[in-house]
Amino acid sequence: MVQVRIVGMGNVVSELNSIQITHWKSGLFFVEKEIKRGILPQKTDTNSWAYSDSILETTFSKMKFTSKADITFFILDAPIEENYLTRILSENRIVVTYYNVKQVLQKENIPLENYLLSCIYTYVLLFLARKNETLTLADEEDIFHDYFEGCLFDMCGNKSEVIYKCVQPIICEQCRAYLISKGVTKDDVNIAVKEQKKLKRILYYRIVHWLKIHPYLAFFISCFIAFLLNIFANYFTRLF
Ligand SMILES: [Zn+2]
Numbered sequence: 219m220v221q222v223r224i225v226g227m228g229n230v231v232s233e234l235n236s237i238q239i240t241h242w243k244s245g246l247f248f249v250e251k252e253i254k255r256g257i258l259p260q261k262t263d264t265n266s267w268a269y270s271d272s273i274l275e276t277t278f279s280k281m282k283f284t285s286k287a288d289i290t291f292f293i294l295d296a297p298i299e300e301n302y303l304t305r306i307l308s309e310n311r312i313v314v315t316y317y318n319v320k321q322v323l324q325k326e327n328i329p330l331e332n333y334l335l336s337c338i339y340t341y342v343l344l345f346l347a348r349k350n351e352t353l354t355l356a357d358e359e360d361i362f363h364d365y366f367e368g369c370l371f372d373m374c375g376n377k378s379e380v381i382y383k384c385v386q387p388i389i390c391e392q393c394r395a396y397l398i399s400k401g402v403t404k405d406d407v408n409i410a411v412k413e414q415k416k417l418k419r420i421l422y423y424r425i426v427h428w429l430k431i432h433p434y435l436a437f438f439i440s441c442f443i444a445f446l447l448n449i450f451a452n453y454f455t456r457l458f
Pocket residue numbers: 363369370371372389390391392393394
């Protein structure tokens with residue numbers, strides 16, 4: 219089992235349901251029960267007001283933890299180098315930003331936790347493919363793809379596409395083959411696929427979403443229900 223640590227570096231962490239994250243049941247990883255907190259430097263160091271890999275490396279390397287984790291996720295709500303969603307830094311430190319992502323998720327009524335969990339699955343699988351060694355940027359460049367099909371390893375050049383990685387993402391055939399070629403077992407890939415089916419919208423919004431994409435069916439169902447109610451109403455009227 220891969221041990222995962224979460225460190226919140228911005229306000230967005232206080233908006234997450236930390237219990238859902240730290241108590242997530244997985245056959246691949248477990249998350250430390252306490253989400254640690256840290257502080258970002260006051261000033262960014264790029265022309266685009268983003269934090270560079272360099273300044274984040276310096277900041278994170280100064281933070282000391284008593285426990286030993288295989289992967290540490292640093293959660294931000296600020297822009298990072300080249301406006302990426304995630305970055306791999308040294309010693310299996312992964313930066314995950316909610317910058318421009320939080321609004322997209324909220325607009326689509328997708329829980330913010332889904333995005334972090336989706337990122338955890340992504341890098342846990344890469345960690346297993348790396349045979350439990352240190353991840354590098356090359357590891358994600360080898361598997362992330364520009365074509366888009368709701369796969370865990372979609373690049374999401376357009377940040378609005380991130381919603382498809384946050385609601386029951388798939389692992390496409392090409393990525394599955396790549397992971398297995400790198401030594402990840404079929405069982406572990408299947409576990410990831412199965413567990414990701416639990417990444418859903420909350421029930422009310424699932425119903426709303428279903429109605430949106432099936433308007434005609436929803437119309438006929440509502441007509442059918444109205445018809446049934448009419449029959450029941452007539453039946454009970456005759457009884458009394
Ligand atoms: Zn893929």
